[in-house]
Amino acid sequence: MTIHKLTKIASTVRISITSKLDGIRSWSLQALETCPGSIESPGVLVDACKGCYATTGNYNYPNVKAPRAANKEDWQRVEWCDDMVRELMNDEYFRWLDSGDLYSLALAEKVLEVMQRTPWVKHWLPTRMHKFPKFRMVFDQMRALPNVSVRFSADSIDGSYMPGLHGSTIGPDAATFEQINGVSLCRAYEHDGKCSGCRACWDKEIDLICYPAHGKKMMRVINIKAA
Numbered sequence: 001m002t003i004h005k006l007t008k009i010a011s012t013v014r015i016s017i018t019s020k021l022d023g024i025r026s027w028s029l030q031a032l033e034t035c036p037g038s039i040e041s042p043g044v045l046v047d048a049c050k051g052c053y054a055t056t057g058n059y060n061y062p063n064v065k066a067p068r069a070a071n072k073e074d075w076q077r078v079e080w081c082d083d084m085v086r087e088l089m090n091d092e093y094f095r096w097l098d099s100g101d102l103y104s105l106a107l108a109e110k111v112l113e114v115m116q117r118t119p120w121v122k123h124w125l126p127t128r129m130h131k132f133p134k135f136r137m138v139f140d141q142m143r144a145l146p147n148v149s150v151r152f153s154a155d156s157i158d159g160s161y162m163p164g165l166h167g168s169t170i171g172p173d174a175a176t177f178e179q180i181n182g183v184s185l186c187r188a189y190e191h192d193g194k195c196s197g198c199r200a201c202w203d204k205e206i207d208l209i210c211y212p213a214h215g216k217k218m219m220r221v222i223n224i225k226a227a
């Protein structure tokens with residue numbers, strides 16, 4: 001067994017907290033520039049990313065963008081895994097990438113190491129990087145861990161998904177998902193947009209989470225598609 005000794009240097013890891021997640025903490029990157037899986041063809045985003053919440057509103061404030069930009073450099077430090085493990089010492093749940101994606105295989109391997117070294121934390125990682133075959137092995141290793149839920153995001157906004165591949169999808173409203181068995185509907189819309197104690201996204205036993213669309217930008221995209 002490998003023994004990892006944590007050194008006592010000041011951490012430059014930047015952690016964010018989004019109001020939706022009941023105070024659960026997150027490590028994030030800047031959206032789009034770290035999201036190669038969001039591109040359908042040159043200059044065209046997949047439908048699910050056209051209304052991305054992380055490209056508008058609060059996410060454009062300098063104090064929100066700065067830590068995401070810093071994290072993009074910071075993860076490349078040799079000590080980053082040690083610092084992340086120390087950061088997560090008191091966390092029960094953790095959300096990877098409230099914005100952005102695992103754009104680099106080296107980053108994905110470091111995130112895997114953090115997950116392996118923090119078995120007391122339940123990790124949720126949503127991603128579109130499964131589209132790139134070189135990432136499959138590291139995602140398989142993450143998924144083999146009892147404390148990790150990796151969800152491959154579907155690109156659609158009409159509720160469609162590939163069974164056995166996707167772990168989440170978006171639909172225009174809750175009614176879209178009523179006929180689908182064995183899935184979990186995100187009901188944050190019933191709780192002022194907050195999880196309010198729900199932890200379904202972290203639950204490895206739940207194969208698919210269905211998100212009713214929310215936000216003006218996403219509704220505009222859905223209306224354009226439907227027109």
Ligand code: SF4
Nearest residue numbers: 186195198199200201
């Ligand atoms: S399914 Fe549950 S845990 Fe996931 S985002 Fe919705 S309310 Fe939160």
